[in-house]
Amino acid sequence: MQFDEWKRVANPWRVIEAAQRDEKARDAAVVRIIDTMLELQLDYRHQNAGYQPFSPTARMGEMPGGGGRSDQAMLAALRYHPESQWHKACALMLDQLPKRQAAAMLLQAARVRPEKMGASQWMVTARQMVERQGELLRCLGLHEGVRHFESVEALQVAGKRARQRLWEWLAQGEVQAA
Numbered sequence: 001m002q003f004d005e006w007k008r009v010a011n012p013w014r015v016i017e018a019a020q021r022d023e024k025a026r027d028a029a030v031v032r033i034i035d036t037m038l039e040l041q042l043d044y045r046h047q048n049a050g051y052q053p054f055s056p057t058a059r060m061g062e063m064p065g066g067g068g069r070s071d072q073a074m075l076a077a078l079r080y081h082p083e084s085q086w087h088k089a090c091a092l093m094l095d096q097l098p099k100r101q102a103a104a105m106l107l108q109a110a111r112v113r114p115e116k117m118g119a120s121q122w123m124v125t126a127r128q129m130v131e132r133q134g135e136l137l138r139c140l141g142l143h144e145g146v147r148h149f150e151s152v153e154a155l156q157v158a159g160k161r162a163r164q165r166l167w168e169w170l171a172q173g174e175v176q177a178a
Contacts, residue, residue, distance in 0.1 A: 003028050012036075012086050019170040026170045030163055033175075034109045036090040041106060041140045089175065097162050103142040104149065104158035107133065110140065126152040 001018075006028030009015050015032060018025035094102055112123040121139065124132065130152055137143040149155040169175050 001025070007031065016170065016175050019175075020173045026167055029170050029175075030166045033090055033093060033166055034105060034163070036087065037094045037102075038106055038109045040087060040091055040094070041142070042110065093166065093169070093175065097165060099142065099146050101158045101162035101165070103137055103140065103146045104155050105162035106140050106142065107136055107155065108159045110136070126155070130155055 001022070001024065003024045006015055006018070006022075006025045009028075012029075012032055015025055015029045019029040020026075097105075107129060110122050111126075111129060112118075112120050114123055114125055116123065121132075121136070124136075129136065130149055133148055133155075134143065137146060149158065
């Protein structure tokens with residue numbers, strides 16, 4: 001299978017298993033792991049699953065499914081909370097990477113090229129990323145204990161080392177369900 005085909009495989013553990021034997025699967029697994037790590041840092045650490053911004057008693061007396069959405073929203077929040085084995089394994093790998101390398105890798109993964117449409121704080125050139133790294137690292141929750149990158153090249157080297165470490169872990173079969 002090709003890289004793009006491995007990226008479309010629904011079960012991430014199947015890609016991880018194949019990554020020990022197939023370089024294309026390993027490359028796709030690294031991309032998938034980084035995407036999940038970024039998702040954990042940008043989205044899930046801000047969520048408070050199960051606690052909705054409205055009262056569950058707001059529609060007291062209504063039948064489930066009868067127009068009151070509070071009970072369904074709470075059940076869905078609990079059911080789809082990102083506490084899966086995959087998320088836990090990615091969080092564990094993120095913790096095992098040196099902080100500076102992990103920060104560089106996630107900064108690069110979050111970056112949106114300036115020529116794209118729309119507006120985002122992540123829509124920066126590599127130079128702007130280095131200039132604004134304090135703010136961007138805070139958004140990722142990685143600002144504490146990470147020495148700032150003095151240049152674009154330093155950022156790129158640190159990010160490459162983190163990706164290489166993930167690649168090696170996959171090749172050696174060191175990525176397991178948490």
